[in-house]
Amino acid sequence: MEASIACCSHGMLLPRAAAASQYSYSSPSFSTKIIKSSLFFGKPQSATRRSSIKPSKTRRRGVGAIKCAIGDSLEEFLNKATTDKGLIRVMTCMGEALRTISFKVRTASCGGTACVNSFGDEQLAVDMLADKLLFEALNYSHFCKYACSEEVPELQDMGGPIEGGFSVAFDPLDGSSIVDTNFTVGTIFGVWPGDKLTGVTGRDQVAAAMGIYGPRTTYVLALKDFPGTHEFLLLDEGKWQHVKETTEIGEGKLFSPGNLRATFDNPNYDKLVNYYVTEKYTLRYTGGMVPDVNQIIVKEKGIFTNVISPTSKAKLRLLFEVAPLGLLIEKAGGYSSDGHQSVLDKVINNLDDRTQVAYGSKNEIIRFEKTLYGSSRLEEAVPVGAAA
Secondary structure, eight states: OBOSSOEEETTEEEOOBOOOOSOOSSSOSOOTTTTTTSEETTEEGGGOOGGGSOOOOOOOOOTTTOOOOTTOBHHHHHHHHOSOHHHHHHHHHHHHHHHHHHHHHHTOEEOSSOEEEEEBTEEEEHHHHHHHHHHHHHHHHSOEEEEEESSSOSOEEOOOOSTTOEEEEEEEEETGGGTTTTOOEEEEEEEEETTOSSSEEGGGOSEEEEEEESSSEEEEEEETTSOSEEEEEEOTTSOEEEEEEEOOOOOOSEEEEEOGGGGGTOHHHHHHHHHHHHTTOEEOOOSOHHHHHHHHHHHTOOEEEEOOOSSSOOOEEIIIIIHHHHHHHHHTTOEEESSSSOGGGSEEOSTTOEEOEEEEOHHHHHHHHHHHHSOOTTOOSSOOOOOO
């Protein structure tokens, strides 16, 4: 029976054969044997037990105190960026899950109705497989109190502590409907302190990240108390290596207009899209939110929009998608908006709350808000125009 998490053996990502029990939070197949090559807090992970790591409160380090270097491993980066060992553990375990999801997506068998792969002795659609892998990783971290996903929008008790622990919300495989066309897809997640995922805002997140499964596999993350948004590349030997830091989103003529059907009965959105075309912006839109938002961080310019209309309602979920991506964009030096305010300031009242959104540079967000609603909270006495 194939275990649910691929193992890293001699630098290779290989499925692991084991007589594993059926998927269960209480007896996860995400075991110490599977990722024994990883290190947590300077000790081999195989020696790390639930009781051996005590919860610690997130403490802010001075921005100039420690410099994270390009070329650092994920573990090296995290140990420099935060003193919270629980957060390090959560982010590292999620990295292990992202690595395995990448393998499962890459080797999925796509038929007429779904793309599937193996999970133990089951054949699952890849989005449900990703969902189970992420829940297992969070359970195994021992620092996650509650978790919920877009596929399972109910709080699941992961057994971690409230004090010093975290709650995590995730979209396991954003863009799962385009896996069969071989487009880039990804995972999105946000990490909140304690045991609350409602009555909070995106600004309360202590970390957010996305895994991007394309020609390259990357892990893009941001920590609340550490500057920048950081990209890690999955190397051939199965390790994550720090390859890019983004701290500024500049001006540039690049646009990704989601939900274009809304232009039919939202004249202001139609006007905005026509502006992009008239001004000869470059259209870069895949239909996958993860790659379309990630390109703003990688290219350090551009605008992503997903706007509603009377007949085209909001589809993007604030908790699972919009707020985590908002933290990634704003830590990278960009801006976000629901038309009136940063998406990080929107209160998450229900797990299924939905919203329209725009991400991009400051001037592009000003233009977005002014075109749709006549004014912008960000407007200053400076020209608003994208650079050529």
